[in-house]
Amino acid sequence: MARSSNTQFAVAVHVLTYLAGAAAGRAASSDELSESANVNPVYVRRVLAPLREAGLVRSRSGAHGGWELAAGAEDVTLARVWRLLQGTDPVLGLHGPDPACPVGRDIQSALTALDHAVADAVATELGRFTVHDVLTGRVPAAEPRRGP
Amino acid sequence: MARSSNTQFAVAVHVLTYLAGAAAGRAASSDELSESANVNPVYVRRVLAPLREAGLVRSRSGAHGGWELAAGAEDVTLARVWRLLQGTDPVLGLHGPDPACPVGRDIQSALTALDHAVADAVATELGRFTVHDVLTGRVPAAEPRRGP
DNA sequence: CTAACTGTAGTCATCGTGGTTACGAACTAG
DNA sequence: CTAGTTCGTAACCACGATGACTACAGTTAG
Secondary structure, three states, X not given: OOOOOOOHHHHHHHHHHHHHOOOOOOOEOHHHHHHXXXXXXXXXXXXXXXXXXXXXEEEEOOOOOEEEEOOOOOOOEHHHHHHHHHOOOOOOOOOOOOOOOXXXXXXXXXXXXXXXXXXXXXXXXXXXXXXXXXXXXXXXXXXXXXXX | OOOOOXXXXXXXXXXXXXXXXXXXXXXXXXXXXXXXXXXXXXXHHHHHHXXXXXXXXXXXXXXXXXXXXXXXXXXXXXXXXXXXXXXXXXXXXXXXXXXXXHHHHHHXXXXXHHHHHHHHHHHHHHOOOEHHHHHOOOOOOOOOOOOO
């Protein structure tokens, strides 16, 4: 019902982990990264673009070019990656308001406030982990999702 | 880039708040609710269906039928609503794995674990608020989203 | 120069999301 | 009992987000 069909964060974490592990100390082409993440090379470059602008990774054109980490894997929190890719987009969904409904307007601002609070909560949770943690398996165990 | 284009949670919160406020003590038709939330009546019924099965709301067919809260507005946390509508769907996006990649498989399980952790964090945050809080404006102030 | 890469702009197929219609069942008023 | 409401649900459709794919210009090592 509410499946987040956006894979950019997952691909970013995958690629960063790959760069920190299998490709440590050298440059990996977007072609190589795309095979690891099982996506398109162009998509890899699109996802990595904002991370490069933020200084998390470096890229070089030409032969023997490619991508490499521009920071230590321990210094890159997943929160940072998530914020970069999420931008200011809503985490929960927001519905179009009815300007004619006074009650509706209040609910709109409440939902917006809630969205920010939830975004902060997500960032806080993701801030507990780094790319290095993912590489070394230091992430919470995958327990079955508990029901409501 | 990662806009959550699913409005079910927002609509549910809107409708529940309306039921607790403007429609307190009576039954409101999905038509009336749909006008308040600025969506389609059928969509209202679709969103409310799981909430009814969970005992949050009641519905009656026939003339003078409609929807009403089946629990106190103070007893319905937004976390409960969110869990009901989110189900076990991923909060972050997950990408298709490459079964041939040993590193990829580890990252898959790490991402799944992270998704559960984030879902719990979201639920914890939303658990701090109830429908009554939304109705009375007791939600966090809408501060501008802070950058990464 | 040539081969290997990135950067980016397009185009396209697929799928999630909601709007809309339709119709049967349930219920109330008269 | 009949007429008018309202829910429940299926079916179909339009729109938009997503990511694959192609193409091509710019860059760099050998």
